[in-house]
Amino acid sequence: xTIDLDGGGTNEVSTGLPFFDHxxxxxxxxxxxxxxxxxxxxxxxxxxxxxxxxxxxxxxVLSEALGDKTGIRRFGSIALPLDEALVEVALDLSGRPYLAxxxxxxxDTTPLGTPPFDPQLAEEFWRAFSTSAGLTLHLxxxxxxxxxHIVEAxxxxxxxxxxxxxRVEGGGIPSTKGAL
Numbered sequence: 001x002t003i004d005l006d007g008g009g010t011n012e013v014s015t016g017l018p019f020f021d022h023x024x025x026x027x028x029x030x031x032x033x034x035x036x037x038x039x040x041x042x043x044x045x046x047x048x049x050x051x052x053x054x055x056x057x058x059x060x061v062l063s064e065a066l067g068d069k070t071g072i073r074r075f076g077s078i079a080l081p082l083d084e085a086l087v088e089v090a091l092d093l094s095g096r097p098y099l100a101x102x103x104x105x106x107x108d109t110t111p112l113g114t115p116p117f118d119p120q121l122a123e124e125f126w127r128a129f130s131t132s133a134g135l136t137l138h139l140x141x142x143x144x145x146x147x148x149h150i151v152e153a154x155x156x157x158x159x160x161x162x163x164x165x166x167r168v169e170g171g172g173i174p175s176t177k178g179a180l
Contacts, residue, residue: 001054003061005166007034015039015054017047019113019148023122023155024054030159043115051121055128062133066166069093074174076161082153085144089157092136093165095180099123099130102140103154109147119147122154 011028013021015037028035037058041050066072077090087103105119112119130137137158144150173180 001038001057001061002034002036003028003058003065004034005062005065007032009033011035011037013037015050016041016043017050017113017115017117019117020047020051020054020121022113023151024058026152026155027058027159027162030156031163033162047115047117047121048124051117051125052128055125056132059129059132059134062129062162066093068173069180070173071168071170072174073165073167073169074180076163076165078157078160078164079142080153080157080160082144082149082156083146085146085149085153086142087144087150087153087157088138088140088142089154089161090138091158091161091165093134093180094136095134096136097131097134098136099127100138100140101126102138103150104141105147105150112148112151119151122151126154126158 009029009032011025013024015021024037039050039054074093079088101123109119111117139154
């Protein structure tokens with residue numbers, strides 16, 4: 001996995017889960033990052049480990065790319081619409097991992113794509129990502145019915161919030177403690 005925060009949104013993603021590939025591609029495209037992801041998991045068992053491991057690794061490479069975070073904006077937020085779906089995202093590149101996930105799907109929600117991506121796995125991805133990246137992440141569903149739209153709005157929303165948060169606009173570390 002590679003990430004270039006100063007890229008142009010070019011991405012190559014292959015996890016064996018086409019719907020999940022589409023979602024990870026949204027992070028690169030709408031975040032303005034060049035992103036390469038190649039994962040081989042135990043999809044014959046289920047998609048959980050692949051999704052979680054991609055989240056862990058992506059968080060690690062993001063954290064490494066940010067370094068000591070000198071000059072970054074640090075915070076980002078957006079209410080992102082996708083047709084009838086509206087998802088609110090707020091994040092802080094604080095170094096303190098936390099996930100507040102307010103997107104609920106009924107237990108009988110139909111998986112997306114083939115092999116199937118269970119929408120419940122989106123929460124597992126965001127938890128792994130926020131923990132390994134060391135960021136605080138809040139996602140909240142404001143409205144929406146279409147599962148695909150809801151999941152995609154969350155990925156696009158995080159991408160746009162990250163795009164704002166990693167933008168360099170100063171010279172120091174954005175913390176009164178001098179470190180993040």
